[in-house]
Amino acid sequence: MNRPKIIGLTGSIGMGKSTVADMFERAGVPVFDADAEVRAMQGPGGELLPAIEAAFPGSTGPEGVDREALGAQVFADATLLANLEAIVHPAVGAKRAAFLEQHHDKPMVVFDIPLLFEKGGHAAVDAVVVVSAPAETQRERVLARPGMTPEKFEHILTLQVPDAEKRERADHVIDTGQSLEATEASVKALIAELAA
Numbered sequence: 001m002n003r004p005k006i007i008g009l010t011g012s013i014g015m016g017k018s019t020v021a022d023m024f025e026r027a028g029v030p031v032f033d034a035d036a037e038v039r040a041m042q043g044p045g046g047e048l049l050p051a052i053e054a055a056f057p058g059s060t061g062p063e064g065v066d067r068e069a070l071g072a073q074v075f076a077d078a079t080l081l082a083n084l085e086a087i088v089h090p091a092v093g094a095k096r097a098a099f100l101e102q103h104h105d106k107p108m109v110v111f112d113i114p115l116l117f118e119k120g121g122h123a124a125v126d127a128v129v130v131v132s133a134p135a136e137t138q139r140e141r142v143l144a145r146p147g148m149t150p151e152k153f154e155h156i157l158t159l160q161v162p163d164a165e166k167r168e169r170a171d172h173v174i175d176t177g178q179s180l181e182a183t184e185a186s187v188k189a190l191i192a193e194l195a196a
Helices: 017-026 034-042 049-055 067-074 078-102 135-143 150-159 163-169 180-195
Strands: 005-010 031-033 108-112 127-132 172-175
Touching: 005 017, 017 031, 017 108, 017 127, 017 180, 031 034, 031 078, 034 078, 034 108, 049 078, 067 078, 078 108, 108 180, 127 163, 135 150, 172 180
Parallel strands: 005 108, 005 127, 031 108, 127 172
Antiparallel strands: none
């Protein structure tokens, strides 16, 4: 069966991955946003709520998953985190398969996956694009987020493959330390290269 070329898009926190994903979308490349799917499935009336509530009592409510309550239960416990992932990951995989089926006639699609290397997803894509910016730019962006602290930021970094290693393992790197216009030009040039 013919299928589109699958581009895995990833990058560490604050590197501008969502911005670059939007640029791919604006250029006509369908984007599967793994995080957005998870938010929808864990939001009000989301399909994962019953399973999550059964496994982690008190972690959901009318607004969907209470991220703080759930985080408090799983954050420091690798086994509980694995239990949560066993609920979430297969559901995301099913959504991704449906997305691929829906766009089977397109030349390429993007899988926007934050933990592409960390979770082994890079093995299932045709090319890996890493979004990267200088460390000081990343730090400024992340610390400007509501509720973010330097400690939280440092902890998140320990859970992610270091940026330098991601860049090394990437097939292509998009530098988001430049202007938005320059970044968008890089994305368009990459799409043309990948299409060829």
